[in-house]
Amino acid sequence: GAVVSQHPSRVICKSGTSVKIECRSLDFQATTMFWYRQFPKQSLMLMATSNEGSKATYEQGVEKDKFLINHASLTLSTLTVTSAHPEDSSFYICSARDRVIGELFFGEGSRLTVL
Amino acid sequence: SQQGEEDPQALSIQEGENATMNCSYKTSINNLQWYRQNSGRGLVHLILIRSNEREKHSGRLRVTLDTSKKSSSLLITASRAADTASYFCATEASGTYKYIFGTGTRLKVLA
Numbered sequence: 183g184a185v186v187s188q189h190p191s192r193v194i195c196k197s198g199t200s201v202k203i204e205c206r207s208l209d210f211q212a213t214t215m216f217w218y219r220q221f222p223k224q225s226l227m228l229m230a231t232s233n234e235g236s237k238a239t240y241e242q243g244v245e246k247d248k249f250l251i252n253h254a255s256l257t258l259s260t261l262t263v264t265s266a267h268p269e270d271s272s273f274y275i276c277s278a279r280d281r282v283i284g285e286l287f288f289g290e291g292s293r294l295t296v297l
Numbered sequence: 298s299q300q301g302e303e304d305p306q307a308l309s310i311q312e313g314e315n316a317t318m319n320c321s322y323k324t325s326i327n328n329l330q331w332y333r334q335n336s337g338r339g340l341v342h343l344i345l346i347r348s349n350e351r352e353k354h355s356g357r358l359r360v361t362l363d364t365s366k367k368s369s370s371l372l373i374t375a376s377r378a379a380d381t382a383s384y385f386c387a388t389e390a391s392g393t394y395k396y397i398f399g400t401g402t403r404l405k406v407l408a
Contacts, residue, residue, distance in 0.1 A: 226398040290339035
């Protein structure tokens with residue numbers, strides 16, 4: 183089946199640094215990718231919709247200058263957490279929609295810990 | 298924002314029993330999907346049900362959809378300890394292409 187790869191799976195950084203998380207669709211093209219964050223024992227919250235070649239659409243309450251999203255190609259979207267702080271520590275999950283069959287596939291997630 | 302509410306929030310059953318989880322949503326949808334998540338891991342897709350379908354089966358899973366009540370249920374029959382996980386419904390609202398997740402049900406199956 184289709185695979186979505188996220189990298190890194192775990193990252194620990196110091197407060198104030200920026201962290202980039204990659205989301206790749208390995209065997210299909212994805213015009214649309216989604217970024218979610220998940221706090222412990224909570225559900226997934228949609229942060230933004232990433233469209234190839236255009237600006238991302240952010241959900242209400244999500245700071246676009248804080249969470250920079252770039253969808254440079256049909257197989258890659260990146261989420262950059264800028265000037266990360268401990269409250270940004272979370273599990274970030276991406277999903278990609280196959281442009282041909284429309285099905286949605288999820289990555290394994292990236293756990294960010296900001297010290 | 299989350300549009301799905303799931304109940305119960307937590308469910309603890311004995312191995313071999315059936316587990317039922319319910320999901321309610323607020324707007325018209327194109328389809329609804331159920332996912333499983335083991336602690337600290339990614340999501341595993343279980344089943345997709347479209348808005349014009351009422352019931353689907355996959356192995357020990359049975360999903361129903363009632364669009365008039367804006368609700369869905371997931372039934373796991375003959376549960377196993379390995380079914381212990383969190384279960385989420387996700388809805389694709391009509392006119393959009395994004396999936397919004399429900400609050401989730403934490404299922405614990407005791408051996």
